[in-house]
Amino acid sequence: MKTTLSWSRARAARLLSAVFLAVSAPQLGACVVAPGGAPEDAELPAPGTVDVVRPLTLSDRARVPEKEPGFVAAELGAHDLVITHDGSLPPFAAGDVLAGTQGGGYLVRVVNVRALDALRFALETTPAYLTEFITEGHFRVRYDAHAYARALDEHAARLRALGEEDGEAIASQAEALKVASGASIKLFDLSSAKLPASCGVTAHGTAALDVEAELSPEIDLEVEVGPRGKLNPVPELKRLRFVASGRLDVNAELHGAGTVTGSCTVDLLELAGGVPSVPLPTLTFWVGPAPVVVTTQVVPRAKADLSLSFTAAEVAAEARTTAEIEAGVDYEDEEWSTIWEPSCSASGTASIGAPGAITASGKVSAGAELRARLYGILGPNVGVLAYARVSAETAPPYCSYDARIDGGVRAYAQAEAGVSVGPLDLTFKSLDLVDLELVRFEGPRTSGALRDAPECDAAP
Numbered sequence: 001m002k003t004t005l006s007w008s009r010a011r012a013a014r015l016l017s018a019v020f021l022a023v024s025a026p027q028l029g030a031c032v033v034a035p036g037g038a039p040e041d042a043e044l045p046a047p048g049t050v051d052v053v054r055p056l057t058l059s060d061r062a063r064v065p066e067k068e069p070g071f072v073a074a075e076l077g078a079h080d081l082v083i084t085h086d087g088s089l090p091p092f093a094a095g096d097v098l099a100g101t102q103g104g105g106y107l108v109r110v111v112n113v114r115a116l117d118a119l120r121f122a123l124e125t126t127p128a129y130l131t132e133f134i135t136e137g138h139f140r141v142r143y144d145a146h147a148y149a150r151a152l153d154e155h156a157a158r159l160r161a162l163g164e165e166d167g168e169a170i171a172s173q174a175e176a177l178k179v180a181s182g183a184s185i186k187l188f189d190l191s192s193a194k195l196p197a198s199c200g201v202t203a204h205g206t207a208a209l210d211v212e213a214e215l216s217p218e219i220d221l222e223v224e225v226g227p228r229g230k231l232n233p234v235p236e237l238k239r240l241r242f243v244a245s246g247r248l249d250v251n252a253e254l255h256g257a258g259t260v261t262g263s264c265t266v267d268l269l270e271l272a273g274g275v276p277s278v279p280l281p282t283l284t285f286w287v288g289p290a291p292v293v294v295t296t297q298v299v300p301r302a303k304a305d306l307s308l309s310f311t312a313a314e315v316a317a318e319a320r321t322t323a324e325i326e327a328g329v330d331y332e333d334e335e336w337s338t339i340w341e342p343s344c345s346a347s348g349t350a351s352i353g354a355p356g357a358i359t360a361s362g363k364v365s366a367g368a369e370l371r372a373r374l375y376g377i378l379g380p381n382v383g384v385l386a387y388a389r390v391s392a393e394t395a396p397p398y399c400s401y402d403a404r405i406d407g408g409v410r411a412y413a414q415a416e417a418g419v420s421v422g423p424l425d426l427t428f429k430s431l432d433l434v435d436l437e438l439v440r441f442e443g444p445r446t447s448g449a450l451r452d453a454p455e456c457d458a459a460p
Helices: 145-162 167-180 454-458
Strands: 002-005 049-058 071-076 080-085 097-100 106-117 120-127 134-144 185-194 201-229 232-267 278-287 290-332 335-340 343-352 359-374 380-394 400-420 426-449
Touching (some): 049 278, 080 106, 097 290, 134 145, 134 290, 145 201, 185 290, 185 359, 201 290, 232 380, 290 400, 335 400, 335 426, 343 380, 343 426
Antiparallel strands (some): 002 335, 049 134, 071 080, 097 106, 106 120, 201 232, 278 290, 290 335, 290 343, 290 359, 359 380, 380 400, 400 426
């Protein structure tokens, strides 16, 4: 499904493109060659594919220092850029728009220039807009973490088979990149975590939870920049489309014994002692003369909603949800729209070990918010959460129990973009937080016997 949100913009001219999500390993733009080996044998596989629909044209003030003769290094600060050179690099001036891959990538406008010494420039900078750097062009980027991991496997096997000098070291480097490729990101792994007293756990009972969540991402990105009209050459963003797809798995197991009565909502990240966001390695592409640098953070999300009531009993329940998702944002024709195409399946089991009045319900939600930034500036946040739920209960005369499994998946999206409505009038526009439809899926129903008695034979 594709829902469209009107974003009226009578005079908005240029939209800051800050929307990318990708996963790869550091410095993948460089090729690694084993001494004495052929470059085609030693070069590491590219992390994705780039389809250039229309070549990129840079603005008159655009510069890529690291491609210029005389450049040595760049050191990126919060509001400055220090360029080291060999003395032959042309000087910089206020108004220059610079982009590069060093220091995690940058796209900045020079505000002030001063020479630290004969071989270093200190540039005071402010973030620049993409349309200040690129005046025209259209490209698409696709990244498949699983495909990249397979390519690295094949590359490592080929190098080991060749038996060349340093081949094993390069193959080991390929293995390290495979780990960093994000083929499967472990978002959350909680084992036998004791539930707090707020869940109704007392000295006469115990309750524990196991939770795992894993994400396997694929990325599609499309960017198009062009003139505002046939008679107006001022560049603007024509199309910006970002879609994160892949598979999200959530597994939860609940174990209880003794006497427990209570309901609670538990922040699983806090219960686990804190799970930090994952700063994924920087992704670098060269599209013609222009570097495209994307940084991404994956911020885990996880909570549990529990309702337990049992006395002198043992309860075990397991629920699993697997979601195939496609979520993202699209900007075209001066409108934002959201993209949301989910599918889901749920499975699980439950068992109760003693007759009596028993109810147990556990719902675990887990996933991640993906925060993508182009050149480390602005971009979208796309969140995907899947839940797995199991409910088990008994009813008089407590001869058997019934259990139900279900699951679901939801998403949300938001984005910020800068627009210029005049040469000196820079403002910010945003796609406010949009909650995408919650999709539910029924899983199996199970039942089991609790006791064997004459009244149980008569029970329906």
